Amino acid sequence: xxxxxxxxxxxxxxxxxxxxxxxxxxxxxxxxxxxxxxxxxxxxxxxxxxxxxxxxxxxxxxxxxxxxxxxxxxxxxxxxxxxxxxxxxxxxxxxxxxxxxxxxxxxxxxxxxxxxxx
Amino acid sequence: xxxxxxxxxxxxxxxxxxxxxxxxxxxxxxxxxxxxxxxxxxxxxxxxxxxxxxxxxxxxxxxxxxxxxxxxxxxxxxxxxxxxxxxxxxxxxxxxxxxxxxxxxxxxxxxxxxxxxxxxxxxxxxxxxxxxxxxxxxxxxxxxxxxxxxxxxxxxxxxxxxxxxxxxxxxxxxxxxxxxxxxxxxxxxxxxxxxxxxxxxxxxxxxxxxxxxxxxxxxxxxxxxxxxxxxxxxxxxxxxxxxxxxxxxxxxxxxxxxxxxxxxxxxxxxxxxxxxxxxxxxxxxxxxxxxxxxxxxxxxxxxxxxxxxxxxxxxxxxxxxxxxxxxxxxxxxxxxxxxxxxxxxxxxxxxxxxxxxxxxxxxxxxxxxxxxxxxxxxxxxxxxxxxxxxxxxxxxxxxx
Numbered sequence: 001x002x003x004x005x006x007x008x009x010x011x012x013x014x015x016x017x018x019x020x021x022x023x024x025x026x027x028x029x030x031x032x033x034x035x036x037x038x039x040x041x042x043x044x045x046x047x048x049x050x051x052x053x054x055x056x057x058x059x060x061x062x063x064x065x066x067x068x069x070x071x072x073x074x075x076x077x078x079x080x081x082x083x084x085x086x087x088x089x090x091x092x093x094x095x096x097x098x099x100x101x102x103x104x105x106x107x108x109x110x111x112x113x114x115x116x117x118x
Numbered sequence: 119x120x121x122x123x124x125x126x127x128x129x130x131x132x133x134x135x136x137x138x139x140x141x142x143x144x145x146x147x148x149x150x151x152x153x154x155x156x157x158x159x160x161x162x163x164x165x166x167x168x169x170x171x172x173x174x175x176x177x178x179x180x181x182x183x184x185x186x187x188x189x190x191x192x193x194x195x196x197x198x199x200x201x202x203x204x205x206x207x208x209x210x211x212x213x214x215x216x217x218x219x220x221x222x223x224x225x226x227x228x229x230x231x232x233x234x235x236x237x238x239x240x241x242x243x244x245x246x247x248x249x250x251x252x253x254x255x256x257x258x259x260x261x262x263x264x265x266x267x268x269x270x271x272x273x274x275x276x277x278x279x280x281x282x283x284x285x286x287x288x289x290x291x292x293x294x295x296x297x298x299x300x301x302x303x304x305x306x307x308x309x310x311x312x313x314x315x316x317x318x319x320x321x322x323x324x325x326x327x328x329x330x331x332x333x334x335x336x337x338x339x340x341x342x343x344x345x346x347x348x349x350x351x352x353x354x355x356x357x358x359x360x361x362x363x364x365x366x367x368x369x370x371x372x373x374x375x376x377x378x379x380x381x382x383x384x385x386x387x388x389x390x391x392x393x394x395x396x397x398x399x400x401x402x403x404x405x406x407x408x409x410x411x412x413x414x415x416x417x418x419x420x421x422x423x424x425x426x427x428x429x430x431x432x433x434x435x436x437x438x439x440x441x442x443x444x445x446x447x448x449x450x451x452x453x454x455x456x457x458x459x460x461x462x463x464x465x466x467x468x469x470x471x472x473x474x475x476x477x478x479x480x481x482x483x484x485x486x487x488x489x490x491x492x493x494x495x496x497x498x499x500x501x502x503x504x505x506x507x508x509x510x511x512x513x514x515x516x517x518x
Contacts, residue, residue, distance in 0.1 A: 035458070042453035049449040050467070053442030059469040063491060066468075067450050068498075070460035074453075087459070 001028040004104040013092025018085050079105045151177040168201040175207045188215035216245035233259055233266040267304035270296045283480050284461045287376035308334050312343055320388050323370035324354050383423030395422055399482045403430040405504050413500045417487040443485045466494040477501035
C-alpha cells in the first residue's frame with residue numbers, strides 16, 4: 001500500500017496522502033508522521049456524522065468529499081473498505097492522479113484478499 | 119509610452135492619436151474644473167446642499183486633489199447622510215483617500231520605516247478591505263518594532279475581526295495576548311485594557327473581565343467607560359452567582375471558553391453575535407433564487423452556526439437533508455481546524471445519487487443540493503461568485 005501511495009508523493013500540488021480504514025486507522029501514509037493519524041481520526045468522524053443522512057437521501061455511494069480551506073484542500077475518496085485522503089493545494093487538478101492511485105489501491109486490496117487463505 | 123511616440127510602428131499611430139485626444143479632453147476638463155473650483159467651494163460654504171458638495175467633490179477628484187475631496191466628502195456626509203449620491207461620493211472619496219494613503223505609507227516604509235508608517239499602511243489596507251496586506255504590514259511592524267503598543271493594539275483589533283468571522287480559538291488567544299502586551303507597553307492608554315475586558319466578557323469570562331476593569335479603576339477610578347463596563351459586568355456576575363465556588367473555581371478558563379465557542383460555532387449569550395448572524399442569514403436568503411436559477415440545483419438553503427437551516431420561505435426543520443448539511447458542516451469545521459488545515463472555506467460531497475456543495479460566507483453557510491453527482495464544482499463556482507460579490511441578489515426578505 002505504501003508503494004501505491006508513493007505515486008502521490010511528489011505529485012504536483014500534493015502535500016501528503018494516507019490510506020485509512022473507515023474507523024480512522026491509518027493503513028499507510030506519505031510522508032509518514034503522527035499528524036496523519038489525527039487527520040484520519042477526524043475524517044472518520046466526518047464520515048460517521050453523515051453516514052445515516054446520506055443513506056436516507058439516496059446520496060450513495062460516496063465518491064468524493066472535498067474540504068477546501070485557506071491553506072489548500074483535503075480530498076477523501078472511498079476505495080472499497082478503505083479510504084484515500086489527500087492534502088493538496090487549492091489549484092492543481094487531482095483527478096488523474098487520484099483515479100490512478102484508487103485503481104492501484106483496489107488492485108492491491110484484491111490481491112491481498114486472494115492471498116488470505118480461505 | 120515616450121518610446122512608442124518617438125518610434126512609431128505600423129498600427130500604433132491611431133492609438134497614440136486617440137491617447138493624445140483623451141489627454142487633450144482631460145486637460146480641458148481639468149482646466150474648467152480648476153477655474154470653477156473657487157466658485158464651487160464658495161457655493162458649498164454659502165449654501166450647503168447635496169448638489170453643491172457632490173459637484174465640489176467630483177471636481178476635486180477629477181483634479182486629483184484627493185485629500186481635499188475626502189475632507190469635503192466627510193463634511194457632506196455629516197450633513198446629508200440620507201442623500202444617496204452624497205453617500206456614494208463619500209465612499210468613492212474614502213476609497214481614493216485610502217489608496218493614496220496606502221501609496222504614501224508604502225513609500226514611507228521604503229525610505230524611512232517607522233511603526234506609524236506600518237500602522238497607516240494597515241489602516242488604509244483595512245479601509246480597502248485588503249485584510250491580507252493589513253496583516254502583513256502589522257506582522258512586519260511587530261517584528262521590527264516589538265515594543266510598539268499601538269501595533270499590538272491594531273493587530274489585536276484585526277485578529278478580533280477575523281475571530282468574529284471564524285471564531286477560531288487560536289485567534290481569540292492572540293487577541294488577548296496582544297491586548298495584554300499593548301497595555302503593558304503603554305499603561306496610560308486605557309483603551310486596550312477596556313477592549314480586553316469587553317472581549318473577555320463577550321466570550322463569557324466575566325470574572326477575568328472584571329479583574330481587568332478593576333485594575334483600570336485602581337489607576338483611574340473616575341474613568342467613565344470603565345465604570346460603565348464594571349456595572350454591566352457586575353450585573354452579569356449577579357445573574358450567575360456561585361457563592362460556594364473556591365478561589366480556583368471562581369477563575370475563568372478562557373482557553374476552554376474559546377474552544378467551546380469554536381466547536382459550537384457561535385458565541386453563546388452574546389446578543390450582538392446572534393443579531394449579526396441573523397442579518398447575514400437574511401442577506402444570503404436573497405441570493406438563493408439567483409443561485410437556483412444559475413445552477414439548476416434541487417435545493418438551496420442557508421445554515422446558521424447554531425444549526426438553524428432556512429431558505430427564503432422560512433425554517434426547514436429537521437430532516438435528513440438538514441441533518442446531513444449541519445453535521446457535515448460542523449464536523450468539517452472541527453476537522454479543518456484540528457488538523458491544522460486553516461479556516462474552512464467550502465465543502466463538496468459527491469456521491470452516486472447526487473452532490474452537495476456548501477460554502478462558508480462569514481459566519482453562515484449556503485448549501486446547494488444537486489441530483490447529479492458531478493454538479494458540485496458548478497455549485498462551488500456559483501457560491502464563489504456569491505462570496506466575491508459577483509452574483510446579483512433577487513433580495514426577497516426571509517418570511518416575506
